[in-house]
Amino acid sequence: MSTLTDAGVTPEPEAAVSRRPAGAMMRTALRLWRTRIGVALVALLVLVAILGPAIAPHGPSEYFGLAPNAPPSGKAYFGTDYIGQDVWSRFLDGGREILVMAVLATALGLVLGTAVGLTAAYARNILDDVLMRAMDVILAFPQIMLALVVVATVGASETLIVLAVGLTTMPRVARIIRGAAQAIVERDFVAAAEALGLPRIRILMREVLPNVLSPLLVEANLRLTYSIGLIASLAFLGLAPNPNGADWGLMIQQNRVALGTDQPWGVLLPMIAIALLTIGTGLVGDGFARAAAGIDRGRGAE
Amino acid sequence: MSAPEAAIVVDDLRVVVAGTGHDIVDEVSFAIAPGEVLGLVGESGSGKTTAALALLGHTRRGARITGGSVRIGDQQVLELSRDQSRRLRGRVISYVPQDPASALNPALRIGTQLTEALEVHGIGGSGDERRARVAEMMREVALPDDPAYLRRYPHELSGGQQQRVGLAMAFACRPRVIVLDEPTTGLDVTTQAHVLGTVRELAAAHRVAALYVSHDLAVVGSLAARVAVMYAGRIVELAPADELFQAAAHPYTRRLVAAVPHLEGRRDLVGIPGRAPSPGQRPGGCSFALRCTMVQEECTLAMPDLRVVSEAHSARCLFAEQVRALVDERRGPAGVVAEPAAADSVLALNGVNAGYMGLTVVHDVNLGVAPRECLALVGESGSGKTTLARAIVGLHRERSGEILLKGRPLARAARSRPRDVRRSIQYVFQNPYGSLNPRRTVGQIVRQPLELFGGRSGREIDRRVDEMLARVSLTAAYASQYPDQLSGGERQRVAIARALVCNPEVLVCDEVTSALDVSVQAAIVELLGELQRDLGLAMLFVTHNLPLVRSIAQRVAVMSSGRIVELGPVDRVLQEPADDYTRRLLADTPSLETATA
Numbered sequence: 012m013s014t015l016t017d018a019g020v021t022p023e024p025e026a027a028v029s030r031r032p033a034g035a036m037m038r039t040a041l042r043l044w045r046t047r048i049g050v051a052l053v054a055l056l057v058l059v060a061i062l063g064p065a066i067a068p069h070g071p072s073e074y075f076g077l078a079p080n081a082p083p084s085g086k087a088y089f090g091t092d093y094i095g096q097d098v099w100s101r102f103l104d105g106g107r108e109i110l111v112m113a114v115l116a117t118a119l120g121l122v123l124g125t126a127v128g129l130t131a132a133y134a135r136n137i138l139d140d141v142l143m144r145a146m147d148v149i150l151a152f153p154q155i156m157l158a159l160v161v162v163a164t165v166g167a168s169e170t171l172i173v174l175a176v177g178l179t180t181m182p183r184v185a186r187i188i189r190g191a192a193q194a195i196v197e198r199d200f201v202a203a204a205e206a207l208g209l210p211r212i213r214i215l216m217r218e219v220l221p222n223v224l225s226p227l228l229v230e231a232n233l234r235l236t237y238s239i240g241l242i243a244s245l246a247f248l249g250l251a252p253n254p255n256g257a258d259w260g261l262m263i264q265q266n267r268v269a270l271g272t273d274q275p276w277g278v279l280l281p282m283i284a285i286a287l288l289t290i291g292t293g294l295v296g297d298g299f300a301r302a303a304a305g306i307d308r309g310r311g312a313e
Numbered sequence: 314m315s316a317p318e319a320a321i322v323v324d325d326l327r328v329v330v331a332g333t334g335h336d337i338v339d340e341v342s343f344a345i346a347p348g349e350v351l352g353l354v355g356e357s358g359s360g361k362t363t364a365a366l367a368l369l370g371h372t373r374r375g376a377r378i379t380g381g382s383v384r385i386g387d388q389q390v391l392e393l394s395r396d397q398s399r400r401l402r403g404r405v406i407s408y409v410p411q412d413p414a415s416a417l418n419p420a421l422r423i424g425t426q427l428t429e430a431l432e433v434h435g436i437g438g439s440g441d442e443r444r445a446r447v448a449e450m451m452r453e454v455a456l457p458d459d460p461a462y463l464r465r466y467p468h469e470l471s472g473g474q475q476q477r478v479g480l481a482m483a484f485a486c487r488p489r490v491i492v493l494d495e496p497t498t499g500l501d502v503t504t505q506a507h508v509l510g511t512v513r514e515l516a517a518a519h520r521v522a523a524l525y526v527s528h529d530l531a532v533v534g535s536l537a538a539r540v541a542v543m544y545a546g547r548i549v550e551l552a553p554a555d556e557l558f559q560a561a562a563h564p565y566t567r568r569l570v571a572a573v574p575h576l577e578g579r580r581d582l583v584g585i586p587g588r589a590p591s592p593g594q595r596p597g598g599c600s601f602a603l604r605c606t607m608v609q610e611e612c613t614l615a616m617p618d619l620r621v622v623s624e625a626h627s628a629r630c631l632f633a634e635q636v637r638a639l640v641d642e643r644r645g646p647a648g649v650v651a652e653p654a655a656a657d658s659v660l661a662l663n664g665v666n667a668g669y670m671g672l673t674v675v676h677d678v679n680l681g682v683a684p685r686e687c688l689a690l691v692g693e694s695g696s697g698k699t700t701l702a703r704a705i706v707g708l709h710r711e712r713s714g715e716i717l718l719k720g721r722p723l724a725r726a727a728r729s730r731p732r733d734v735r736r737s738i739q740y741v742f743q744n745p746y747g748s749l750n751p752r753r754t755v756g757q758i759v760r761q762p763l764e765l766f767g768g769r770s771g772r773e774i775d776r777r778v779d780e781m782l783a784r785v786s787l788t789a790a791y792a793s794q795y796p797d798q799l800s801g802g803e804r805q806r807v808a809i810a811r812a813l814v815c816n817p818e819v820l821v822c823d824e825v826t827s828a829l830d831v832s833v834q835a836a837i838v839e840l841l842g843e844l845q846r847d848l849g850l851a852m853l854f855v856t857h858n859l860p861l862v863r864s865i866a867q868r869v870a871v872m873s874s875g876r877i878v879e880l881g882p883v884d885r886v887l888q889e890p891a892d893d894y895t896r897r898l899l900a901d902t903p904s905l906e907t908a909t910a
Contacts, residue, residue, distance in 0.1 A: 199744060217753070
């Protein structure tokens with residue numbers, strides 16, 4: 012080579028390259044402001060969702076003598092909604108369900124997706140093709156379409172929404188994990204385990220899985236963000252498990268006409284909450300991704 | 314040393330870690346005359362690449378040049394602006410990196426890349442002139458110069474050809490100085506011999522001053538007239554090559570020379586215990602004091618200066634004269650070489666063929682390894698030796714013919730073999746950086762076979778793991794460490810411990826030292842030889858390194874294009890090779906004997 016470029020030179024290893032990259036990634040991530048802000052936002056909204064029902068001044072479906080769309084007052088801090096229920100109380104009450112469902116659905120998608128992705132990457136044969144083409148078929152439809160079809164035909168129950176969102180999350184996770192694991196299964200330590208005759212499940216769980224935790228963690232945050240949005244959207248479209256209960260997505264749908272009026276809180280409050288929550292999980296995921304990239308760079312190619 | 318006609322003069326060069334100010338390289342001074350090749354030898358982490366890059370005024374990310382000067386002609390390289398030094402590079406000083414594949418742009422045809430190198434430096438006015446120049450360059454490095462060849466992409470060339478293109482590019486603008494950073498690492502001995510020959514001829518023909526950086530003393534010895542030895546960021550010895558190999562004046566150089574396997578005369582390899590201190594952890598006195606067998610109290614007080622011990626020979630040791638006068642203790646023959654009982658092979662291969670997707674790469678191999686015997690399998694890359702080794706341990710399934718363990722045929726896949734068979738045959742991988750799971754501790758890695766093959770309580774397993782770690786000269790404290798906290802040699806020890814922890818009868822070692830420094834290689838071979846004798850292992854030692862065979866094996870099989878071309882006792886094969894291929898391999902192998910002859 013006649014000229015020298017940085018690309019051709021191995022970078023100096025970073026000082027603190029860790030043995031447990033997933034743990035180190037979290038520590039590095041938490042040093043970034045974006046992650047800290049993200050964690051603070053998520054923590055705030057989780058607190059609202061958990062403690063909300065306990066501190067709500069009224070019941071979610073309680074009528075206490077105010078007219079519909081009443082402006083904020085001492086009796087109702089954020090006024091009343093389209094049928095005279097307390098916006099503040101419904102807001103405090105409506106977070107828990109969406110959060111629990113989003114977390115469960117994401118967890119389901121992660122577990123299934125990781126299982127499919129690892130199996131496909133390790134199989135390196137027809138099973139790989141069958142599994143991944145099946146995932147592609149699911150991927151061909153927009154996530155919300157599939158969820159809508161399922162929920163609209165069978166009916167909106169909590170279990171069904173979690174299942175629908177989880178199953179549509181699965182192929183996205185599977186692709187990421189398969190991609191990450193493909194490089195790992197070719198490494199010699201996997202061959203060493205095979206030469207010993209270690210059972211396949213133990214090779215996947217103990218040799219491969221720990222080496223894809225970083226991308227998995229990044230993906231987990233991203234998928235959680237999407238699940239929150241998706242479940243809120245389903246509720247907005249009228250497919251909430253309890254159409255009379257309080258639910259942020261449902262609140263937006265019910266009060267959407269009030270957005271342009273002088274009592275927009277019924278729709279603004281849940282909108283802000285969902286926005287902050289997704290921004291929060293998004294920031295955490297982005298922080299993790301940046302930390303993971305930094306660590307991977309530092310580790311160098313040996 | 315700064316003769317007036319020197320093409321490049323390096324004076325008191327100092328490179329530090331940007332944040333901490335710890336020195337990576339310090340007090341490095343040398344000069345190279347036009348047409349001369351200076352060898353720069355050191356183990357990994359000695360700062361040799363950092364020093365070499367600094368000659369171009371370049372540092373890797375995180376490092377900074379903070380002192381000294383590099384003068385080429387009347388230009389002070391380190392004082393140039395970014396633009397000026399960019400013009401300098403390629404034109405006046407050029408660089409050949411270790412990995413040719415990463416230095417060539419995979420998306421551009423090689424002809425385009427070579428022409429570009431000329432264009433950038435404004436050489437050759439017209440396209441025709443440049444084409445003629447490119448053709449000339451190709452001929453110089455003994456590559457075809459026809460347009461069809463120039464239209465190839467880098468991936469269509471072999472490693473040796475890629476490195477030749479790299480050389481052509483480096484010599485393209487007729488620079489005055491060229492820095493070669495381990496350009497033959499990863500190449501076969503035959504290819505290496507050709508590349509080295511090309512470097513020697515080009516440097517002499519065009520009066521180019523060359524700095525040849527390598528960890529391989531034998532390679533440097535066959536190429537360079539003078540050799541500088543680097544240790545912990547400093548030049549510890551600088552001498553003419555033959556003087557350095559015969560009468561080194563620094564204890565480190567002595568140990569390094571002793572660690573190089575010889576083609577002639579069986580002897581033990583002696584490794585250097587311990588590891589070189591890294592930047593920021595270097596002791597106050599002589600940096601080799603911690604590992605030196607001749608250390609005195611004065612050594613730890615202050616860093617010794619580089620002193621002249623004789624004409625053109627200087628060393629950084631307080632006792633250089635005494636060290637230089639030392640007579641090489643006759644290195645004894647390697648262990649007791651019990652002639653193996655030829656009768657019952659533990660491991661036998663009968664007409665083994667193996668291949669990939671229908672393409673046969675191993676043809677009709679018949680081999681037997683007796684108990685307590687070490688059989689070396691030697692071949693260049695692509696000869697099929699690794700495929701064969703992997704077929705034996707059941708990692709390569711596409712094979713036919715019989716592989717027998719104590720007379721019982723083995724299933725193709727490790728998974729289909731009975732537990733006891735899997736326990737009996739163990740494998741050590743080439744690259745210790747890939748064969749250990751980075752997410753598991755050394756203890757977890759070593760205990761895995763014990764847990765799998767069962768029959769021991771938790772406490773027994775713990776004891777056995779400690780015992781095994783001690784056996785490979787690692788303390789029990791290593792058990793809680795992760796692989797990336799260990800050096801390459803330590804990792805390979807862990808891999809050996811994992812292979813031997815469940816008392817196998819057959820050990821297959823696949824190029825286990827090729828990723829390691831020479832001194833570490835010596836220590837690993839020493840350890841393997843000792844373990845093989847003590848545990849009565851039957852060992853198949855796969856390597857591309859012929860001299861190494863002498864230090865460990867009793868018999869050697871030479872493999873070429875998937876066939877065993879020669880098989881016999883080591884002494885006989887290395888001294889009176891019967892096969893042409895073996896003879897060629899021997900002739901191309903650089904060694905200290907040929908270097909000093």
